[in-house]
């Protein structure tokens with residue numbers, strides 16, 4: 001497939017802590033095409049950020065340990081790169097944005113200057129040209145009055161405005177892959193809608209592939225082409241976005257969708273998933289979801305289900321996905 | 326619902342100004358109007374949802390009603406009592422009937438106290454129960470919020486976010502109140518845990534005939550829990566009405582944009598793409614006229630100068646916008 005940009009195969013990331021080994025990722029595999037937006041969705045602690053950080057080579061080792069069959073990105077196996085080579089790729093070909101832009105920005109420099117510096121890392125341009133380009137980028141990400149805003153410090157700007165600054169800075173190198181970790185979670189819904197629309201437009205225009213991490217299935221519906229649902233360090237289901245909402249097959253995906261209050265239908269009680277998220281130090285045997293699953297049977301307790309194709313581009317890791325209603 | 330039930334809480338023209346302090350001597354340099362003439366009522370057994378973006382004044386409304394911050398002006402009638410005319414002592418007595426549950430379940434629990442002591446504290450503070458009777462009551466409360474008795478001897482840090490919120494709820498209902506302010510009670514929780522807490526709150530409302538002011542920025546949650554809703558923008562209630570009516574037929578341009586901005590998985594939900602630009606202005610410098618005019622897609626000349634009056638849309642449904650006159 002000529003259009004493939006990223007292929008992760010059998011990624012296991014563990015953390016060695018005093019309490020024991022945290023088996024945070026248990027064999028993650030995923031693929032991403034150029035210009036495609038993949039949603040990585042799941043509840044707190046399921047391993048979304050660790051997946052992203054593992055791909056980017058940003059897991060602190062120790063306490064972490066990253067093992068994978070391969071992390072292939074645009075023709076290179078990232079696992080074979082040294083720190084310097086990895087850093088070069090991170091700045092230029094892969095960019096990241098996070099939930100709290102203010103913490104990623106330096107509080108003591110104006111945002112324009114910072115953006116210009118980031119631009120100057122990749123483009124051999126003068127300070128002045130860097131600044132010009134920064135203001136151009138600010139304009140592109142819909143910052144009103146970019147000249148004036150470029151002289152402001154991060155704390156003088158709202159969360160939404162800082163996130164626009166981050167997007168401007170990170171997209172300035174025209175990366176092939178953007179990893180966005182909950183970029184709109186801290187924002188109000190009207191501002192979130194603006195940022196999502198902005199990102200959608202920009203990644204289309206620049207043909208940027210995106211790994212969009214979120215816990216909000218509504219956000220996935222807005223912006224992602226495909227989606228992978230994670231539970232306790234495993235991708236339990238992946239498909240085109242629309243298919244996931246219309247034909248969810250994994251018992252966890254189904255329960256998760258049912259637990260969200262809906263805008264349209266009205267019900268008195270929300271269906272709940274019994275039990276709680278398991279410890280990743282002593283994760284359940286077999287399918288990690290089995291203790292909470294209403295369909296669980298004997299093989300689920302001993303064997304780990306591997307991804308099964310349900311239909312085109314739709315994979316489910318469950319022995320009994322066809323036993324539901 | 327509840328058209329023939331008596332009104333439990335009446336709030337009229339509630340105002341809260343916070344002093345703004347400046348300089349080394351923290352001199353009062355001005356004031357910020359966090360709540361601007363807010364009016365609503367809640368019937369017995371009813372849930373009024375209070376929704377709006379962060380900083381619009383929701384928390385301050387809840388706290389001012391309970392006089393956890395002193396209102397600047399207005400009238401609060403609870404079960405026939407004019408709360409603002411009560412002495413602090415008298416108000417303390419009324420507070421056994423009016424409790425609050427806050428968003429952050431950890432910071433509202435004393436880390437050095439066991440769960441048993443936390444839940445027993447309201448009884449001790451009001452000298453209500455002791456000895457075996459107290460122990461029995463605490464155990465019963467834990468059961469009411471769905472927690473096993475062995476949790477009595479645990480400490481807050483040993484509990485999950487959902488369990489901590491259950492403890493907060495147990496403490497809030499300990500003295501059998503009639504009214505709860507629920508301030509973003511599920512905003513810090515994952516959806517599967519949120520579903521459990523929302524169900525618990527619904528059960529308690531039914532069993533204890535509780536009346537709720539349910540504050541949230543999450544429009545799906547508000548839709549799920551409320552009988553009526555009030556939408557706030559920059560200190561003011563801009564629209565209020567029965568929940569289905571407001572969602573199906575939003576009258577105020579802000580309500581319309583807010584509903585259009587929800588990222589929703591109900592993919593076929595018909596909605597106009599009606600994005601607004603900009604962000605809510607600071608309460609320090611509210612715009613003249615209609616507070617929403619700086620972002621309103623339908624703004625008229627009058628809106629910039631004159632504050633719109635309340636217009637009746639339907640039975641119990643009203644909104645403040647010049648276009649509705």
Ligand SMILES: Nc1ncnc2c1ncn2[C@@H]1O[C@H](COP(=O)(O)OP(=O)(O)O)[C@@H](O)[C@H]1O
Nearest residue numbers: 015022024043044045046047048049050051280
């Ligand atoms: N540096 C670390 N040391 C130990 N455990 C970690 C570390 N980073 C992450 N984890 C654990 O890995 C799991 C996945 O975390 P994370 O990827 O951050 O979840 P999320 O899906 O919320 O982004 C969690 O159980 C978390 O506690």
Ligand SMILES: Nc1ncnc2c1ncn2[C@@H]1O[C@H](COP(=O)(O)OP(=O)(O)O)[C@@H](O)[C@H]1O
Nearest residue numbers: 343357359378379380381382383384385386608
């Ligand atoms: N103690 C305080 N002193 C000064 N300003 C405050 C105080 N509490 C809240 N505010 C301000 O009042 C406004 C409303 O805040 P709040 O009621 O917390 O809003 P919400 O709960 O809707 O997010 C905000 O502008 C906030 O900064």
Ligand code: SF4
Nearest residue numbers: 615618621628646647
């Ligand atoms: S009063 Fe004017 S500015 Fe305010 S919401 Fe209505 S049309 Fe918009």
Ligand SMILES: [Mg+2]
Nearest residue numbers: 048049050181
């Ligand atoms: Mg994360």
Ligand SMILES: [Mg+2]
Nearest residue numbers: 380383384385
């Ligand atoms: Mg609040």
